[in-house]
Amino acid sequence: MRDPVRKVILFALSQLLFLAACGGGGANLTSGGSGTGTGTGTSTGPGAGQTIAAANGTNAITMTVDSGPNGGQVNIPYVSVTICAPGSTSNCQTIDRMEVDTGSYGVRVISSVLSSTLLAALTQETVTGGNLVECTMFGDGYSWGSMHLADVTMGTEKAASQSIQVIGDSNYPTIPTTCSNTGTQEDTVATFGANGIIGVGPFVTDCGDCTASTESAFYWACPNGGGTCSQTLVTLAQEASNPVAAFTTDNTGVILELPTVPDGGAVKVSGVLVFGVGTASNNGLGSATVLTADNEGFINTIYKGVTYTQAFIDSGSNFNFFNDSTIGTQGTAPNQVYTPGSQLTLSAIEQGLNNAEATVSFKVGNAETLFSNNPSYSAFDNIAAPISQSQGFDFGMPFFYGRNVFTVIEGKGTSGGIGPFFAF
Amino acid sequence: MKYTSRARRVLGTALGAALLAGMALPAFAGLGGDASTVTADVVKMKGQARSAPGNGYTVSQITLPSGTLVNEYISAEGKVFAVTWKGASVPDLSQTLGSYFEEYKAAASVAPHASHHHLTVRQPDLVVVTGGHMRAWNGKAYVPSLLPPNFSLDEIKQ
Numbered sequence: 380m381r382d383p384v385r386k387v388i389l390f391a392l393s394q395l396l397f398l399a400a401c402g403g404g405g406a407n408l409t410s411g412g413s414g415t416g417t418g419t420g421t422s423t424g425p426g427a428g429q430t431i432a433a434a435n436g437t438n439a440i441t442m443t444v445d446s447g448p449n450g451g452q453v454n455i456p457y458v459s460v461t462i463c464a465p466g467s468t469s470n471c472q473t474i475d476r477m478e479v480d481t482g483s484y485g486v487r488v489i490s491s492v493l494s495s496t497l498l499a500a501l502t503q504e505t506v507t508g509g510n511l512v513e514c515t516m517f518g519d520g521y522s523w524g525s526m527h528l529a530d531v532t533m534g535t536e537k538a539a540s541q542s543i544q545v546i547g548d549s550n551y552p553t554i555p556t557t558c559s560n561t562g563t564q565e566d567t568v569a570t571f572g573a574n575g576i577i578g579v580g581p582f583v584t585d586c587g588d589c590t591a592s593t594e595s596a597f598y599w600a601c602p603n604g605g606g607t608c609s610q611t612l613v614t615l616a617q618e619a620s621n622p623v624a625a626f627t628t629d630n631t632g633v634i635l636e637l638p639t640v641p642d643g644g645a646v647k648v649s650g651v652l653v654f655g656v657g658t659a660s661n662n663g664l665g666s667a668t669v670l671t672a673d674n675e676g677f678i679n680t681i682y683k684g685v686t687y688t689q690a691f692i693d694s695g696s697n698f699n700f701f702n703d704s705t706i707g708t709q710g711t712a713p714n715q716v717y718t719p720g721s722q723l724t725l726s727a728i729e730q731g732l733n734n735a736e737a738t739v740s741f742k743v744g745n746a747e748t749l750f751s752n753n754p755s756y757s758a759f760d761n762i763a764a765p766i767s768q769s770q771g772f773d774f775g776m777p778f779f780y781g782r783n784v785f786t787v788i789e790g791k792g793t794s795g796g797i798g799p800f801f802a803f
Numbered sequence: 804m805k806y807t808s809r810a811r812r813v814l815g816t817a818l819g820a821a822l823l824a825g826m827a828l829p830a831f832a833g834l835g836g837d838a839s840t841v842t843a844d845v846v847k848m849k850g851q852a853r854s855a856p857g858n859g860y861t862v863s864q865i866t867l868p869s870g871t872l873v874n875e876y877i878s879a880e881g882k883v884f885a886v887t888w889k890g891a892s893v894p895d896l897s898q899t900l901g902s903y904f905e906e907y908k909a910a911a912s913v914a915p916h917a918s919h920h921h922l923t924v925r926q927p928d929l930v931v932v933t934g935g936h937m938r939a940w941n942g943k944a945y946v947p948s949l950l951p952p953n954f955s956l957d958e959i960k961q
Contacts, residue, residue, distance in 0.1 A: 561896055713911075
């Protein structure tokens, strides 16, 4: 899809064109604190009535969509996260380009970005039979790494003594085949596309059942330094967990607030990640529609008269993903993308288990053309691709531009009800 | 009617032999595999299997101990032409994708991707589409050249 050689050439060309066109495109978007969106959408489209909170450094921090630590990424939102040794205020490191993912749970950091001093002070979690290591299964591959206690801080919000994963920890080089046979390995910054990830979705832990069954093969007891690992039970506290749920305040969920993006895309986009929903003056639900999710995080989406029962809203999906055989496609890994002859404006109804509904409009442009015209751009609100699951419909990052999207955690009460729910 | 334990064992052996002989498949063969020869792989995966007829093909559904569901689409010729999976835990893809696993991995590794929730590999002889979110992953894969005549890709469902 994004051929690297072609990309380098086009990148150089585009820099010239960008310089020539600079000032007219408004392609480098930032939100300077509080402001009202100026999108051209209807009441159901992006930008209408949007107010983006100020990044106050307490419960609201800057979130940026750019090309990532090694370049080449599209529609990935990143924040900075401070990791400290448990209880320490000095043995700390602030790590940038941590991916914000509302479709997973837990804090995970690539080992190579951690200083040896900090890594040595992050308490290794242990279980009967060895040290605790996780095989994190993603849709596109797996990440293997050890579980450690750390204090995780964003703004002034702190999750103390969290169980976090150190991906690619060299102490555990022997990956069980049960793990490696789930796909490709993503244990470096280059292969992961981020320095780490914060899973801040609508649940608390990444497994749940792993306290009672080892069958998922998520958690392993391993000898330090390499050797055969065995599947192990863990306690809930040992599982990788949503750090927001562990904050002492503003722990009900998150709001992703990103401005609109022009049809041609943007080099980068800056917005705000807000902690808490209905806990402070800057995170109220207001008039947002609350869409209650089921115990797997799914809502319904009705598109062209068909109800898709495994629908979700997910910042960890960089495009909108749905099936429509009337739209042409091109490309291969990482994604086959829709390439309509001209941009389509489509509509869908998102429906919660609480029967609340919201009609949304969204655009599908020709992804191949958009990428080749703007190879240095990292933000597009009009790229879509087919989805694997026959009942699936996934509003990914394009949906988040020009909307404040709330994700509320299971069991957390708000004025709009108890999570898990999405709202916008 | 009462069976002695020995009688039950004999009956069980007969049933097992019938399954191995290809009667009343379910089987677990892996993509591109020959369903009639690898029934014992259900045992390897420690799965529970059942089968259902489709239009010119059979779907063998295996429930893994992890709760993950694997479907295998078996043609009239006994070849697995498509597979799907669905669950919190991703199954052993070297088993489900069979001889195509290495091709899948090689193609998937070409471009780094920070979007960890969806992936498509589209080769002349292999299509794999995976997706979902944590706690609910799924995937499907098929071999275009093995699809039965008049088969609609919409019939591949998790």
